[in-house]
Amino acid sequence: MDFEKFYKNKNILITGGLGFLGSNLAIRLSELGAKVTILDCLLKIHGGNLFNIQPVRKEINFVRGDIRNAALVNKLIKGQDFLFNIAAQTSHTDSMEQPFLDGDINSKGQLNLLEACRRLNPSIRAVYCSSRAIYGSSPKKLIDEGTAPNPLDVYSVHKLAGEHYHKIYNKVHGIKTLILRVANGYGPRAQMKAPSFGILNWFIRLALDNMEIKIFGDGKQMRDYVYVVDIVQSFLQAGASEHFNGDIYNVGSGRGVSLVNIVREIVTTAGRGKIVYVSWPDTNKKIDVGDFVADVSKIKSEIGWQPEISLREGLEKTIEFYRLNKKRYW
Amino acid sequence: MDFEKFYKNKNILITGGLGFLGSNLAIRLSELGAKVTILDCLLKIHGGNLFNIQPVRKEINFVRGDIRNAALVNKLIKGQDFLFNIAAQTSHTDSMEQPFLDGDINSKGQLNLLEACRRLNPSIRAVYCSSRAIYGSSPKKLIDEGTAPNPLDVYSVHKLAGEHYHKIYNKVHGIKTLILRVANGYGPRAQMKAPSFGILNWFIRLALDNMEIKIFGDGKQMRDYVYVVDIVQSFLQAGASEHFNGDIYNVGSGRGVSLVNIVREIVTTAGRGKIVYVSWPDTNKKIDVGDFVADVSKIKSEIGWQPEISLREGLEKTIEFYRLNKKRYW
Numbered sequence: 001m002d003f004e005k006f007y008k009n010k011n012i013l014i015t016g017g018l019g020f021l022g023s024n025l026a027i028r029l030s031e032l033g034a035k036v037t038i039l040d041c042l043l044k045i046h047g048g049n050l051f052n053i054q055p056v057r058k059e060i061n062f063v064r065g066d067i068r069n070a071a072l073v074n075k076l077i078k079g080q081d082f083l084f085n086i087a088a089q090t091s092h093t094d095s096m097e098q099p100f101l102d103g104d105i106n107s108k109g110q111l112n113l114l115e116a117c118r119r120l121n122p123s124i125r126a127v128y129c130s131s132r133a134i135y136g137s138s139p140k141k142l143i144d145e146g147t148a149p150n151p152l153d154v155y156s157v158h159k160l161a162g163e164h165y166h167k168i169y170n171k172v173h174g175i176k177t178l179i180l181r182v183a184n185g186y187g188p189r190a191q192m193k194a195p196s197f198g199i200l201n202w203f204i205r206l207a208l209d210n211m212e213i214k215i216f217g218d219g220k221q222m223r224d225y226v227y228v229v230d231i232v233q234s235f236l237q238a239g240a241s242e243h244f245n246g247d248i249y250n251v252g253s254g255r256g257v258s259l260v261n262i263v264r265e266i267v268t269t270a271g272r273g274k275i276v277y278v279s280w281p282d283t284n285k286k287i288d289v290g291d292f293v294a295d296v297s298k299i300k301s302e303i304g305w306q307p308e309i310s311l312r313e314g315l316e317k318t319i320e321f322y323r324l325n326k327k328r329y330w
Numbered sequence: 331m332d333f334e335k336f337y338k339n340k341n342i343l344i345t346g347g348l349g350f351l352g353s354n355l356a357i358r359l360s361e362l363g364a365k366v367t368i369l370d371c372l373l374k375i376h377g378g379n380l381f382n383i384q385p386v387r388k389e390i391n392f393v394r395g396d397i398r399n400a401a402l403v404n405k406l407i408k409g410q411d412f413l414f415n416i417a418a419q420t421s422h423t424d425s426m427e428q429p430f431l432d433g434d435i436n437s438k439g440q441l442n443l444l445e446a447c448r449r450l451n452p453s454i455r456a457v458y459c460s461s462r463a464i465y466g467s468s469p470k471k472l473i474d475e476g477t478a479p480n481p482l483d484v485y486s487v488h489k490l491a492g493e494h495y496h497k498i499y500n501k502v503h504g505i506k507t508l509i510l511r512v513a514n515g516y517g518p519r520a521q522m523k524a525p526s527f528g529i530l531n532w533f534i535r536l537a538l539d540n541m542e543i544k545i546f547g548d549g550k551q552m553r554d555y556v557y558v559v560d561i562v563q564s565f566l567q568a569g570a571s572e573h574f575n576g577d578i579y580n581v582g583s584g585r586g587v588s589l590v591n592i593v594r595e596i597v598t599t600a601g602r603g604k605i606v607y608v609s610w611p612d613t614n615k616k617i618d619v620g621d622f623v624a625d626v627s628k629i630k631s632e633i634g635w636q637p638e639i640s641l642r643e644g645l646e647k648t649i650e651f652y653r654l655n656k657k658r659y660w
Contacts, residue, residue, distance in 0.1 A: 096502060099441050099495075107437060107491070111429050111484075148478040152501070154441075157494040161437070164487040165429075171482070172426060172613075283502075 001304075006240045008033035013080045015039045015067050015113065016048070016087030017060075020190040020198070021129065021182070023052035025084055025232045030056035032236075039076055040087065041066040047090070047191035051328045067109035070116070077116040082239055083126040085113060088159070091196040092133065093283065095155035106158035114169045114177075125176045125244050126166065127235055132183045132224070132252065134160045137290040144295035145181070145248045152288075163248065170246030178244050180234060183252030183294045187228030187314060188321035192329040200225055200262060204319055207266050207273030208326065216280045219260030222291040224252040227314035230307040237305040252294030253307045262311070269315045331634075336570045338363035343410045345369045345397050345443065346378070346417030347390075350520040350528070351459065351512070353382035355414055355562045360386035362566075369406055370417065371396040377420070377521035381658045397439035400446070407446040412569055413456040415443060418489070421526040422463065423613065425485035436488035444499045444507075455506045455574050456496065457565055462513045462554070462582065464490045467620040474625035475511070475578045493578065500576030508574050510564060513582030513624045517558030517644060518651035522659040530555055530592060534649055537596050537603030538656065546610045549590030552621040554582040557644035560637040567635040582624030583637045592641070599645045 012029055016022040017038030030036050038060055042048040053060055065072045067087050077083070088106050089095065095102040110128075117124050135143050136150030151157045166177040186200040195202040206213045234251045243249075260275070267273040280288070300306045322329060342359055346352040347368030360366050368390055372378040383390055395402045397417050407413070418436050419425065425432040440458075447454050465473050466480030481487045496507040516530040525532040536543045564581045573579075590605070597603040610618075630636045639647075652659060 099445065100438065103438055103441060108430065108433055111433060115429065146478075148476075151494050151498070153498060154495070157491050157498065160494070161487050161491050164481050164490075165484070168481070168483060168487065 001237065001240055003236055003240065004032050007236070010034045010081045011037070011079055012082045012084065013037045013039060013076055014084045014086060018042060018049055018052050018062070019047035019086065021185060021228060021231055022084070022086040023049070023189045024187070024228045025086070025235055026053055026060060027056050028232050028236065030059045037061040037063060037076060037080070039063050039065055039067065039072070043089070045193055047197060049189070049191070049328070052189045067112055068104050070112045073112045073116045074120055077113070077121050077124065080121060080124055083113065083117065083124055084235060084239070085110070085126055086129040088129070089155065092153045092155045093196050095153055095158070096283070099154040102154050102158055106155065107161045110162040110165050114165050114175065117175050118169060118173045122173070122175060125239065126178070127239050128162060128166045128177060128179045130163050130179050130181045130248070131156070131159050132181055132250070132292055132294060134163065134181065135292065142293050142295040143250070145250055145298055167246035170244070176244030177246050178238055179246070179248040180238060180251045181248060182231055183224035183226050183250070183292070185228050185231050186225055187318050189228070192322065201318070203263055203266050204270065204322060205330070207270040208319065208322060210272040212274050212276045213263050213267070214276055214278045215260055215263060216278060216284060219263065219277065220258050221288070222256035222258055222293055224255065224293045225257060225262065225311060226251065226253045226307055227309040230309050233308070234299065234305045237303055241303045243302055249299040249303065250294040250296050251299060252296050253311070254294060254296040256291065256293035257311065265311065265315055269312070270319050331567065331570055333566055333570065334362050337566070340364045340411045341367070341409055342412045342414065343367045343369060343406055344414045344416060348372060348379055348382050348392070349377035349416065351515060351558060351561055352414070352416040353379070353519045354517070354558045355416070355565055356383055356390060357386050358562050358566065360389045367391040367393060367406060367410070369393050369395055369397065369402070375523055377527060379519070379521070379658070382519045397442055398434050400442045403442045403446045404450055407443070407451050407454065410451060410454055413443065413447065413454055414459070414565060414569070415440070415456055416459040418459070419485065422483045422485045423526050425483055425488070426613070429484040432484050432488055436485065437491045440492040440495050444495050444505065447505050448499060448503045452503070452505060455569065456508070457569050458492060458496045458507060458509045460493050460509050460511045460578070461486070461489050462511055462580070462622055462624060464493065464511065465622065472623050472625040473580070475580055475628055497576035500574070506574030507576050508568055509576070509578040510568060510581045511578060512561055513554035513556050513580070513622070515558050515561050516555055517648050519558070522652065531648070533593055533596050534600065534652060535660070537600040538649065538652060540602040542604050542606045543593050543597070544606055544608045545590055545593060546608060546614060549593065549607065550588050551618070552586035552588055552623055554585065554623045555587060555592065555641060556581060556583045556637055557639040560639050563638070564629065564635045567633055571633045573632055579629040579633065580624040580626050581629060582626050583641070584624060584626040586621065586623035587641060595641065595645055600649050
């Protein structure tokens with residue numbers, strides 16, 4: 001796929017485009033010659049960070065604002081060829097303490113965007129960034145897209161509602177939508193201020209600071225960590241596909257790694273940090289989903305995407321990035 | 331089960347208590363000696379109707395207000411032993427045209443109630459009225475509670491979110507919740523002003539007015555119609571059970587009847603009305619769920635409820651009620 005040919009001069013709106021995934025995608029699309037508009041409200045303690053798009057700052061139209069603002073969303077949606085719909089409240093624990101805020105952003109905000117598409121730009125193509133969290137816990141070893149959702153926190157309920165909206169606006173209103181359910185992402189440009197926004201990045205911070213890394217329980221819970229450059233690639237490839245039928249695709253490495261092994265890998269690669277084992281805090285235990293490994297065969301066979309970057313390589317690049325840019329993220 | 335002994339002097343809040351199911355439940359609970367408070371906002375064209383509770387009007391505390399009003403909800407939740415949580419925007423077609431209104435009532439309104447329980451009355455028992463609509467269309471002949479939800483309209487997305495909230499507030503916050511997924515209800519005290527609020531009741535109105543009853547397509551789609559007195563019984567029985575674990579139970583007749591057969595039955599019982607066949611309107615076709623018959627074996631085995639009233643008997647009683655009270659409902 002010649003992405004440069006496909007995305008050059010395309011008008012693209014990225015919500016949450018100053019955040020972890022959004023900014024990596026924005027940089028790549030801008031480099032491919034797309035006309036990128038970012039809508040990001042820079043919510044406190046969330047991932048939005050102007051430094052994230054520094055390499056392409058001059059080429060990108062950044063609008064500080066909110067997907068909760070219907071009038072602004074209406075204005076921005078007009079004339080766009082693509083919507084990469086990534087803005088979200090992303091903290092599971094915050095969603096339990098502030099369920100209304102989570103609902104306003106992750107549920108109502110999505111309706112704002114889809115109503116804008118329906119009324120003002122019905123030929124747009126919308127890629128919705130969902131989360132593996134909607135699966136909750138499952139006894140299955142490898143989770144495919146047919147697995148029944150089992151949301152275990154308010155965040156996951158609203159992300160699931162967002163998925164359903166995208167499916168329904170496709171089936172009923174004909175809006176071209178596609179849903180990517182992303183596993184645990186890691187890599188450069190993530191929020192590094194709190195563990196709730198991506199545990200692996202948080203561990204990297206602790207390691208670089210030569211701090212103790214606390215593992216809850218025995219650390220044997222399996223997770224699927226996927227490097228952000230691979231995720232960006234999945235968004236580009238999905239966006240360039242013809243699969244805008246409200247369908248859902250897992251995005252992950254397809255491989256399970258135990259928490260304890262990933263922490264060992266981080267400590268080794270960083271050459272710093274120390275592992276300690278602690279018992280589960282009550283609140284975390286109640287909403288923890290246990291093992292999760294994504295079955296990524298559907299996106300491979302239908303869209304042709306697969307992860308390319310090994311965990312070792314991804315960790316090396318991530319640690320290198322934060323070593324260089326510590327003061328921008330700590 | 332001696333319901334009188336169980337519910338006598340219990341403090342019970344019924345949201346949507348002037349509507350179809352809510353008012354039938356309120357009357358029954360009031361007759362059993364419970365202290366019933368109704369919260370109902372009497373939304374235009376919805377089912378709320380003060381005449382619905384006329385038989386027990388003096389015994390019931392009616393508060394005109396809205397589950398969207400958090401301050402009011404907080405005030406009313408205090409001191410209640412039970413919450414029968416029935417208030418909803420119930421029109422599928424309206425939910426597609428006014429998705430924000432539907433979200434405010436059916437999603438955010440539920441969070442208002444559960445947050446009030448969590449903060450002000452954590453020992454309350456809450457029975458949430460959900461809908462068979464969350465199953466959407468399914469190739470299965472008999473739908474049990476393990477069937478993966480497949481919401482096909484915005485209403486169903488938000489009812490499903492309401493279910494998830496009730497489950498999560500049980501698992502994480504320990505609130506005693508229980509979810510009943512109700513099939514197509516019919517019977518006295520339903521809204522009779524528009525077809526979108528219960529198709530069977532609407533057909534009864536047309537028959538009593540000796541009008542044409544339009545069937546979309548061949549009318550062979552199967553539905554599960556359950557008489558409101560049976561539904562009320564399921565709420566009483568579930569409320570008196572020990573199954574407040576955020577679990578889900580189907581409530582239905584467990585038998586499928588085709589639309590065309592039910593209309594014939596209505597015309598015969600009413601002795602009036604005329605069947606005509608028309609092709610599917612576009613919007614209805616897109617959100618129609620096809621066949622639906624509830625598997626009600628779980629509630630029977632765990633809670634001991636089963637439907638007792640035959641379709642023939644239910645239709646006779648319903649037609650008799652509206653014949654007598656036409657001017658209150660037309």
